[in-house]
Amino acid sequence: MNTPALQVIDLTRSYGEGVGAVRALDGVDLGFARGTFTAVMGPSGSGKTTLLSCAAGLEPPTSGRVVVDDQDVTDQDEEHRTRLRRERIGFVFQGFHLLPYLTAEQNVGLPLRLADRRPDATRVRELLTRVGLADRAGHLPHALSGGQQQRVAIARALVTEPAVVLADEPTGALDSATAREVLGLLRSSVDDLSQTLVMVTHDPVAAAYADTVVFLVDGRVAGRMDRPTADAVAGQLAHLADLAVGGAA
Amino acid sequence: MTGLAWRSLRHRATASAATFVTVLLGTALMGSFATLAATARGPVSAADRDTLTTMGTVVGAWGALIVLSAVVSTVGITVTQREVEIGLLRTIGATPRQTGRLVRAETLLVAALASAGGAALAWLGGGVLLALLRNTGAVRESVSYSPGLAPVGTAVAVVLVSLVGSGLASRRATRGPASITPHEVRATTALLPWWRIAAAVLLLGYSATMAVVTITVTAHDDDPYSAMATCGQLGIVVALGLACLSPWLLRLLSGPVRPLLGSGAAAYLATYNSRRRARMLSGVLAPVIVLTAAGISVFMIVGTDDRTRPAGFEDDARTINLLNNVVVGMMVVFAAVVVVNTFAAVVAHRRAELHQLWLLGATPHQVEASVLAEARGVAAIGVVLGALASLAAVVPFGVARHEGVVPDGQLWLPPLVMAAAVALTLFAARSALRRAHVPRGALR
Numbered sequence: 001m002n003t004p005a006l007q008v009i010d011l012t013r014s015y016g017e018g019v020g021a022v023r024a025l026d027g028v029d030l031g032f033a034r035g036t037f038t039a040v041m042g043p044s045g046s047g048k049t050t051l052l053s054c055a056a057g058l059e060p061p062t063s064g065r066v067v068v069d070d071q072d073v074t075d076q077d078e079e080h081r082t083r084l085r086r087e088r089i090g091f092v093f094q095g096f097h098l099l100p101y102l103t104a105e106q107n108v109g110l111p112l113r114l115a116d117r118r119p120d121a122t123r124v125r126e127l128l129t130r131v132g133l134a135d136r137a138g139h140l141p142h143a144l145s146g147g148q149q150q151r152v153a154i155a156r157a158l159v160t161e162p163a164v165v166l167a168d169e170p171t172g173a174l175d176s177a178t179a180r181e182v183l184g185l186l187r188s189s190v191d192d193l194s195q196t197l198v199m200v201t202h203d204p205v206a207a208a209y210a211d212t213v214v215f216l217v218d219g220r221v222a223g224r225m226d227r228p229t230a231d232a233v234a235g236q237l238a239h240l241a242d243l244a245v246g247g248a249a
Numbered sequence: 250m251t252g253l254a255w256r257s258l259r260h261r262a263t264a265s266a267a268t269f270v271t272v273l274l275g276t277a278l279m280g281s282f283a284t285l286a287a288t289a290r291g292p293v294s295a296a297d298r299d300t301l302t303t304m305g306t307v308v309g310a311w312g313a314l315i316v317l318s319a320v321v322s323t324v325g326i327t328v329t330q331r332e333v334e335i336g337l338l339r340t341i342g343a344t345p346r347q348t349g350r351l352v353r354a355e356t357l358l359v360a361a362l363a364s365a366g367g368a369a370l371a372w373l374g375g376g377v378l379l380a381l382l383r384n385t386g387a388v389r390e391s392v393s394y395s396p397g398l399a400p401v402g403t404a405v406a407v408v409l410v411s412l413v414g415s416g417l418a419s420r421r422a423t424r425g426p427a428s429i430t431p432h433e434v435r436a437t438t439a440l441l442p443w444w445r446i447a448a449a450v451l452l453l454g455y456s457a458t459m460a461v462v463t464i465t466v467t468a469h470d471d472d473p474y475s476a477m478a479t480c481g482q483l484g485i486v487v488a489l490g491l492a493c494l495s496p497w498l499l500r501l502l503s504g505p506v507r508p509l510l511g512s513g514a515a516a517y518l519a520t521y522n523s524r525r526r527a528r529m530l531s532g533v534l535a536p537v538i539v540l541t542a543a544g545i546s547v548f549m550i551v552g553t554d555d556r557t558r559p560a561g562f563e564d565d566a567r568t569i570n571l572l573n574n575v576v577v578g579m580m581v582v583f584a585a586v587v588v589v590n591t592f593a594a595v596v597a598h599r600r601a602e603l604h605q606l607w608l609l610g611a612t613p614h615q616v617e618a619s620v621l622a623e624a625r626g627v628a629a630i631g632v633v634l635g636a637l638a639s640l641a642a643v644v645p646f647g648v649a650r651h652e653g654v655v656p657d658g659q660l661w662l663p664p665l666v667m668a669a670a671v672a673l674t675l676f677a678a679r680s681a682l683r684r685a686h687v688p689r690g691a692l693r
């Protein structure tokens with residue numbers, strides 16, 4: 001229970017070279033303990049998506065380490081990183097990213113299919129029931145509402161029992177009532193299934209569902225807040241510009 | 250951000266290029282034959298006028314059907330691919346009428362440029378065609394090339410057809426409520442639209458009638474080429490009829506061809522994509538059917554003719570079979586280009602989706618293998634249907650020339666044409682994957 005499910009150590013990621021270079025991440029140190037829910041917040045361009053991409057092995061960091069489940073995955077080859085994505089990491093995206101030609105049930109089982117494993121039908125059903133879509137198992141994504149699609153995507157992210165679920169603005173495309181449902185589901189995956197969850201969001205209300213909020217500014221950790229409330233997070237966001245100036249000085 | 254803009258531009262470029270090339274070559278093909286009909290109206294002998302008019306109108310008409318159906322289908326794919334964008338436009342308040350106008354304006358721009366180029370090619374191509382006819386003695390040396398406005402008229406006609414095609418497709422794309430989550434492409438299970446069914450019934454009905462006419466009437470004519478005139482094109486006509494039904498046929502036959510797709514995740518994905526998004530891949534299936542049918546039926550008929558021609562018709566034979574070879578050559582090249590282009594447009598359209606597969610843990614090999622498995626399925630269905638369609642010409646002509654239902658020679662030809670069509674389809678898929686550069690990168 002003590003080693004973090006996901007840890008990034010002195011993580012730096014630069015784009016381009018010379019004077020035009022952008023440091024999307026600049027020495028980020030973060031550990032995400034097992035069974036915790038962390039929200040990552042920060043202004044647009046502060047490096048949130050880059051952090052998730054590096055953590056998932058989607059792009060290589062310029063320097064620093066990424067450790068998943070006690071395993072240093074930084075220098076793994078393409079094949080190992082593919083296996084990492086398939087088995088140790090679950091994704092939830094803003095745009096849902098369901099395959100339009102697979103039913104809800106088939107989308108949930110897809111990560112297992114990609115690993116050439118046959119999804120266990122009862123387990124898939126259980127997950128769909130958990131996200132409240134047992135009666136929609138055979139529907140194609142276009143016959144589901146946005147909130148329902150995102151719930152399918154959550155079930156899909158959980159199907160491999162990954163070390164960590166990474167969610168990039170999972171409620172960004174949903175109305176506020178639907179967003180609350182989805183956030184409740186994400187919260188319950190942490191409480192009931194002891195999942196580890198890292199969620200990027202812009203929304204203080206969404207962040208308040210997390211155990212901890214981490215603030216990023218210009219690719220650096222600019223603060224954190226335990227047991228956040230929406231008001232406290234909103235207040236902190238308003239001061240982020242000051243934090244950025246303070247951090248630079 | 251610049252990267253994103255480039256990517257989206259390149260996407261669209263592939264789809265627009267497919268329309269451009271189809272319209273360009275289509276106008277060139279149709280226009281070349283139209284110039285012959287125009288030349289026939291100049292100061293030429295009655296016999297030459299007959300030859301030129303036959304070539305220009307009869308042959309040109311079937312060529313035109315192929316071209317026009319390809320144009321409608323390609324434009325349709327381009328517009329369908331923009332469903333997401335259209336959905337987005339509508340969520341920010343664009344009316345269906347406005348989005349329809351936008352799509353038509355874009356089609357008009359691409360089609361007008363392409364058909365202008367095509368008209369120029371038709372002007373040149375018509376000259377080459379006439380020179381060929383003069384050299385083989387099909388028409389007199391004195392016939393002078395006078396294309397008149399035929400290339401321009403063809404270009405205008407093709408542009409109008411393109412607009413009809415984009416109108417049909419954009420009506421489908423803008424039907425229903427505006428989508429609030431336009432990130433995902435809808436899997437479409439819509440049945441065949443009525444105009445596809447009507448066209449198929451018409452084409453298949455015509456073919457059945459002409460096959461009967463060939464066996465019962467023209468087979469007994471003194472002119473051995475009467476039978477060819479009534480059944481020679483039937484392979485292509487039946488293929489066009491099947492092409493009209495191609496979304497339905499693909500969905501129907503994706504089950505039986507499943508063993509060909511192999512096993513594992515790639516085959517699994519390919520099966521469901523072919524079945525549930527048949528409309529998209531049917532754009533590739535249609536030209537494969539036509540290509541196979543045109544190749545097999547025309548070459549087989551020429552073979553039967555060579556074996557069974559009565560003495561004294563050598564001169565006719567030279568002209569007619571030259572004509573056959575030119576026509577089938579042009580159509581096969583055209584259909585082949587359509588296969589390659591359509592595949593490129595389909596795969597370019599699916600880049601985002603293929604990237605998502607990779608994000609979820611598919612290996613690059615699995616991603617490519619799923620597209621190649623789809624290509625194998627489409628190729629298999631296409632060549633079998635194409636070969637069946639070719640029977641509509643081969644069998645009546647064989648009966649008319651007393652070879653019976655099975656021709657007496659060249660039975661190696663159908664497998665050869667089918668193998669070539671399969672190879673072409675697989676090549677199209679590979680080159681589409683290479684050109685699409687499925688991204689492997691960050692979440693954004």
Ligand SMILES: Nc1ncnc2c1ncn2[C@@H]1O[C@H](COP(=O)(O)OP(=O)(O)O)[C@@H](O)[C@H]1O
Binds near residue numbers: 044047050051252
């Ligand atoms: N491929 C890229 N090339 C150059 N710069 C990039 C690239 N991707 C991201 N960036 C830059 O890195 C910074 C962080 O981006 P990102 O992680 O997407 O921010 P966020 O998700 O917090 O909005 C931004 O300044 C962005 O412009």
Ligand SMILES: [Mg+2]
Binds near residue numbers: 048049
């Ligand atoms: Mg982002």
